[in-house]
Amino acid sequence: MSVQVVAPIDILEAALDHLGQVVQFSPAVRGPSHVVVTxxxxxxxxxxxAFxxxxxxxxxGAVGIDAQLSEQLLARGVDRREEMRRTVLSLIGKSNDFPTEEDELFRDMRRNAWMGEGVGHALLMLSARHKTTCVDGQIxxxxxVHQTPTRQGLDSVGMYVQADVLGVAIGENKTTCSYASKNLGEAIKLFVEVERGVHGPDLRAKLSAFxxxxxxxxxxxxKDALWTDNASYLPMIVYQDEYDFLRERPTLAKLGQPLERRRVIVVRLSGFHAFFDAVADAMRAAVEEVVV
Structure with missing residues (x-):
């Protein structure tokens, strides 16, 4: 009996299809300084x-800047598979055992942080397939996705359209088990920097490519004015311990974009470490499926 071989691009399409079926975005709830999307x-x-x-x-290389999957640049062959395995293991580790304080620091500050950023990227990809409340429009x-967990600068930049009007989505991801308030405050600092022009060169380069x-x-x-005239600020927090995200954030309230375009995206996990362990296991296994 022959064994049916599933093409890597079909595996990735199925992964996004599955996420599109199970992931839900709440309506945006208005607070005093921003809106919250759960x-x-x-x-x-x-x-x-699937993540x-x-x-x-x-x-x-399967995700293009047009927010579509494509196999044109997808890595192929034994050499690329070994390259990808090294890359994945450098990002998430060889196992989910973290016996020392140094190992736990890697887990919390590098592995989970990078995967949390990846979860945010996947959510924006879902927002390209159908309209969600992440942005007021469609990506x-x-x-x-950043290739390293310690890269400085903007975590995510996208473009969305609503009624043929473009907007820029600027995201900053934070992943934390117990310190959601502190991490949201850290994320907000990025948007203060955006309005001060700190990230102008990076934004112009990305818009030029888009x-x-x-x-x-x-x-x-x-045009250059797009990221100042029509931007959405998207702090994304992946967390476990309860926090009231509707609480007023005065620094967020002072930003120049309208309240409806200050969107705090929150992903609460009931089993924080178990979730990231499961994603890490899936990544290690997926190298063989995706790079053939």
């Missing part, structure tokens, strides 16, 4: 395995 379902069924496959696919371009994957009738909207 994401649920990320721990359901085989969602951690793991997606992240390996993103590292292997149509998305910068790549321009060429947009439909021709939208390209003329991509």
């Amino acid at each position: 994401v649920t379902g990320v721990e359901q069924s085989s969602a951690p395995a 793991g496959r997606y992240l390996v696919g993103a590292l292997a 149509c371009a998305l910068a790549e 321009r060429y994957v947009l439909p021709s009738h939208l390209q003329d909207q991509v």
